[in-house]
Amino acid sequence: MKAFRAKSRTFEEEGWRAYALLLPWIVGVLLFTLWPMLQSLFLSFADYRIYGKASFVGLENFREMFFEDRMFKTSVFLTFKYVLMFVPVKLVAALLVAQVLNRNIKGISLYRTIYYLPSIVGSSVAMAVTWKMVLSREGFVNVVLGYLHLGPIDFLSSPSYALETLAMMGAWQFGSSMVIFLAGLKQVPQELYEAADVDGTKKMRQFFSITLPMISSTILFNLVMGLINAFQVFTQIAVITNGGPADSTYVYMLHLYRTAFVSHRMGYSSALAWVLTLIILATTGLVFLSSKRWVYYQE
Amino acid sequence: MNTPGTILRIPQITKRQWLRLLTHVFLIFGCFIMVFPLIWLVSSAFKPGNEIFQREFSLIGSRLTVQNFIDGWNINPTYYFGHFMMNTFLMVGSVVIGTIASSFVTAYAFARLQFKGRKPLFAFMLSTMMLPAQVTLIPKYLTFTAFGWINSYLPFIVPAFCATQSFHIYLLVQFVRGIPKELDSAAKIDGCDCFSIAFRIIAPLSKPAMFSVGIFTFMWTWDDYLNQLIYISSVDKFTVSLFLRSLMDITSSVAWGPLLACSLISLVPIIVMFFLAQPYFVQGIATSGLKG
Known part of the structure; x- marks a missing residue:
């Protein structure tokens, strides 16, 4: 009994110390996560321009979004288009390079470093500046195309190529997915390949019948992360094309940014933020649902 | 043959x-x-x-x-380019220190201490990792406006000291769990309370994980554009990202050269950081999985 009491007292003491250590986090959650979320939920049903008063308008913001705001529809369409180009290219490139690097190749760490480099610098404004010049009409890429008697192509200043170009520019940063794929490929038991070799199975067939199923959970992870990032694309597009030419790269986050910080319509833009969140949740939710059919978990 | x-x-x-x-x-x-x-x-x-x-x-x-x-270097009539570099270092440096310190104490408490509500709080912490940033973007801006923090680095620094990046807490929790518990018990017998265990035993052993947290934070904050765009408005407070963006607007074809030179300088810190941190870095991504 005595021992028990002593134990429960140290438990209690550790209790207040634990809360003391957690204090910054608790303040952070309350002030910078929960409170803003509640506020955002309220604002999405309100009309609030930053220097006025907030007034409750019910579902008016959502009605406007779906029935009146033409730019909303444009931005949703363009964002999905961007996602559908960016995500597959990024994943295929990442898996292809990871697969090649996974055979004991000389200089693997140097290759890995170089392929990772774009993921480090890619999302900076400095890199956006560089891309803008490299891909301009007189830029480096068109000079090279000129040597091959091709082009010039207006990569960024023509509405028919701009979004495609930006999606490829995003996919260029496939390094982080590649490193995750490499880790996944390392986990595949070598015996499976040895057995397949004994049976005389072609390498191509081995890739589709052994490698892909065995790394399917890694594919799922990269797919979900890729989707989440792609829906929120902002910096590169804001700096390079700023939505143009002719609104051909006007993605969702640009619409949200302009509504909030140019038009100062905080209520309406909060509603936009929640709709984007729901779009992301629905899409990743569908992916997770479908994953039961194609993701294979090892026991 | x-x-x-x-x-x-x-x-x-x-x-x-x-x-x-x-x-x-x-x-x-x-x-x-x-x-x-x-x-x-x-x-x-x-x-x-x-x-x-x-x-x-x-x-x-x-x-x-x-x-x-x-x-x-001299393209802005009032400030040298170095001024904007220093601004960025100051802001990013504070964010890095704050994130490491606050994420570590939070992670230590979750990984090692027994207290009421540990499990639900931990689950809650994990769930905030999934929370998309844009939902809190606008209300946070309104809150910081009310605090009078607009056009300062406080909207970056204060949240950093409050461990708002759950991803980093998670990374550190995973690492601290891997440290043998016998060390804690031995220290307890020697009369250490959990504070001194945290700072004198676990913290020095967690240096590699803290290092990864620091590098990730450094790069994400250095590269970030949207938040800086929203919170910083006056030229004297401009970060490198904002300064480069402002150059693009005013640049005629004559000034492309200086713009490229500044861009190059602004990339040097993250590239140097990346090469210094290579071993930690690839390991950190491979073990935790990460956005890119």
């Missing part, structure tokens, strides 16, 4: 060697795609300004010059 019938002894290349050669050709071609914009950036920054856009490309212009760097 000798094949009968060959008179000249040409070294035979086996199929396996061909394959290896092809693999390297493929990888090197890929590397070229990965780095050509960077090589172009370096090459152009050191060229005379009028040679940056020319019909014939050459890696080194007619002469090497640092004129672009000198012009870029």
Whole structure:
């Protein structure tokens, strides 16, 4: 009994110390996560321009979004288009390079470093500046195309190529997915390949019948992360094309940014933020649902 | 391997060697795609300004010059480019220190201490990792406006000291759980309370994980644009990202050179950081999985 009491007292003491250590986090959650979320939920049903008063308008913001705001529809369409180009290219490139690097190749760490480099610098404004010049009409890429008697192509200043170009520019940063794929490929038991070799199975067939199923959970992870990032694309597009030419790269986050910080319509833009969140949740939710059919978990 | 019938002894290349050669050709071609914009950036920054856009490309212009760097450094009439670099270092540095310190104490409490509500709080912490940033973007802006923090670095620094990046807490929790518990017990017998265990035993052992947290935070904050765009409005507080963006607006074709030179300087810290941190970095991503 005595021992028990002593134990429960140290438990209690550790209790207040634990809360003391957690204090910054608790303040952070309350002030910078929960409170803003509640506020955002309220604002999405309100009309609030930053220097006025907030007034409750019910579902008016959502009605406007779906029935009146033409730019909303444009931005949703363009964002999905961007996602559908960016995500597959990024994943295929990442898996292809990871697969090649996974055979004991000389200089693997140097290759890995170089392929990772774009993921480090890619999302900076400095890199956006560089891309803008490299891909301009007189830029480096068109000079090279000129040597091959091709082009010039207006990569960024023509509405028919701009979004495609930006999606490829995003996919260029496939390094982080590649490193995750490499880790996944390392986990595949070598015996499976040895057995397949004994049976005389072609390498191509081995890739589709052994490698892909065995790394399917890694594919799922990269797919979900890729989707989440792609829906929120902002910096590169804001700096390079700023939505143009002719609104051909006007993605969702640009619409949200302009509504909030140019038009100062905080209520309406909060509603936009929640709709984007729901779009992301629905899409990743569908992916997770479908994953039961194609993701294979090892026991 | 000798094949009968060959008179000249040409070294035979086996199929396996061909394959290896092809693999390297493929990888090197890929590397070229990965780095050509960077090589172009370096090459152009050191060229005379009028040679940056020319019909014939050459890696080194007619002469090497640092004129672009000198012009870029002085391009703003009031502040040297170094001023914006210092601003960014100041802001990013505080965010890094705050994130490491606050994430560590939070992670230690979750990984090691027994207290009421540990499990639900931990689950809640994990769920905030999934929360998309744009939902809190606008209300946070309104809150910081109410606090009078607009046009200062406080909207970056204060949340950093409050462990708002759950991803980093998670990374550290995973690491601290891997440290043998016997160390804690031994220290307890010696009369240490959980504070001194945290700071004198666990913290020094967690240095590699703290290092990864620091590097990730450094890079994300350095590269970030949206938040800086929203919170910083006056030129004297501009970060490098904002300064470069403002140059793009006013730049006529004459000033491309200085803009490229400044861009190059602004990339140096993250590239240096990346190479210094290589071992930690790849490990950190491989074990935790990560956005890119």
